[in-house]
Amino acid sequence: MFSDELAKISWDDTTKFIYSRTEADVRRALAKEHLNVEDFMALISPAAEPYLEQMAALSRKYTLERFGKTISMFIPLYITNSCTNSCVYCGFHVSNPMKRTILTEEEIVNEYKAIKKLGPFENLLIVTGENPAKAGVPYLAKALDLAKPYFANLKIEVMPLKSEEYKELTEHGLNGVICFQETYNRANYKIYHPRGMKSDFEWRVNGFDRMGQAGVHSIGMGALIGLEEWRTDMTMMAYHLRYLQKNYWKTKYSVNFPRMRVAENGGFQPNVVMSDKELAQLTFAFRIFDHDVDISYSTREPAFIRDNMATLGVTTMSAASKTEPGGYYSYPKTLEQFHVSDERTVDEVVEALKKAGREPVFKDWDATFDHCTME
Numbered sequence: 001m002f003s004d005e006l007a008k009i010s011w012d013d014t015t016k017f018i019y020s021r022t023e024a025d026v027r028r029a030l031a032k033e034h035l036n037v038e039d040f041m042a043l044i045s046p047a048a049e050p051y052l053e054q055m056a057a058l059s060r061k062y063t064l065e066r067f068g069k070t071i072s073m074f075i076p077l078y079i080t081n082s083c084t085n086s087c088v089y090c091g092f093h094v095s096n097p098m099k100r101t102i103l104t105e106e107e108i109v110n111e112y113k114a115i116k117k118l119g120p121f122e123n124l125l126i127v128t129g130e131n132p133a134k135a136g137v138p139y140l141a142k143a144l145d146l147a148k149p150y151f152a153n154l155k156i157e158v159m160p161l162k163s164e165e166y167k168e169l170t171e172h173g174l175n176g177v178i179c180f181q182e183t184y185n186r187a188n189y190k191i192y193h194p195r196g197m198k199s200d201f202e203w204r205v206n207g208f209d210r211m212g213q214a215g216v217h218s219i220g221m222g223a224l225i226g227l228e229e230w231r232t233d234m235t236m237m238a239y240h241l242r243y244l245q246k247n248y249w250k251t252k253y254s255v256n257f258p259r260m261r262v263a264e265n266g267g268f269q270p271n272v273v274m275s276d277k278e279l280a281q282l283t284f285a286f287r288i289f290d291h292d293v294d295i296s297y298s299t300r301e302p303a304f305i306r307d308n309m310a311t312l313g314v315t316t317m318s319a320a321s322k323t324e325p326g327g328y329y330s331y332p333k334t335l336e337q338f339h340v341s342d343e344r345t346v347d348e349v350v351e352a353l354k355k356a357g358r359e360p361v362f363k364d365w366d367a368t369f370d371h372c373t374m375e
């Protein structure tokens with residue numbers, strides 16, 4: 001399990017190592033075709049800042065080689081904001097006296113239909129808070145079953161499950177799972193996740209192993225930028241990615257690193273702020289480190305950044321996202337988990353991507369082939 005590997009890596013020593021990288025380390029990393037995590041650390045270190053242009057060019061080259069000009073489009077759907085956790089940075093936390101919604105089957109289908117009116121989406125990400133008693137595996141299985149007539153590729157972003165539960169959901173059409181570790185800083189993890197199932201660091205971080213063991217086709221990893229030193233968190237994620245690739249090599253991987261914005265409850269402000277330039281540096285570094293990994297940007301990022309980065313490393317994007325359950329259909333507005341920055345319509349996003357020379361793709365052919373059987 002990855003928690004055993006992580007236990008061998010010191011957070012503080014890693015941070016010191018990153019900040020001790022020199023321009024010579026950066027140049028050495030840039031000259032390599034296959035990079036290790038130490039090279040990655042050099043590329044995200046302050047020493048790499050003078051090399052941003054070179055990094056952008058390399059990132060662009062590798063992205064074009066592996067993905068062509070395509071940007072895979074997806075849409076997230078929150079089917080419930082009911083949650084038993086108490087993440088201090090999230091408006092959906094259990095102590096927030098807000099109205100909780102668990103969409104009924106009819107409401108879920110209304111959302112699917114409303115999404116199809118927005119654009120030709122085939123990649124759907126079903127998102128929930130964490131309430132296994134009221135919105136657990138049977139509820140997710142039903143939502144997947146109901147989605148099948150509308151979408152070709154189904155992913156979930158829900159509480160970490162048991163391996164057999166992931167397996168069960170693949171029988172209902174599940175193709176991919178996204179999970180945010182939020183932070184790999186084990187010592188401070190509980191500060192942000194004081195109560196509920198999510199407070200168990202090991203259970204969460206080893207969830208990715210359970211996905212791999214269940215044979216989930218696509219695994220999305222993520223950490224929230226704003227909790228801890230982002231360079232160290234991203235290094236841990238790079239270690240995690242390499243570990244998973246080695247152990248579950250048939251799986252396809254994606255990385256997410258959303259920057260935290262102010263939550264609806266207004267209480268929590270980010271501890272660290274990543275500048276736009278640093279976001280670009282990190283994106284280039286991930287692409288140079290791993291030519292094949294999908295790099296995903298959500299609508300949390302503003303339009304101008306998404307448009308620019310679509311030509312330089314990003315390969316997956318959401319559009320027209322609503323983060324409140326029932327948000328796509330005309331249900332009364334409930335509280336959003338977070339505000340989106342890019343509020344453009346699907347057509348506007350598509351237009352901007354085409355203008356930038358990209359080709360937005362709404363169908364994930366990979367997933368379609370995955371369901372084919374060889375005679």
Ligand code: SF4
Nearest residue numbers: 083087090092093129
């Ligand atoms: S981040 Fe997720 S698990 Fe945490 S309180 Fe919000 S909805 Fe619940």
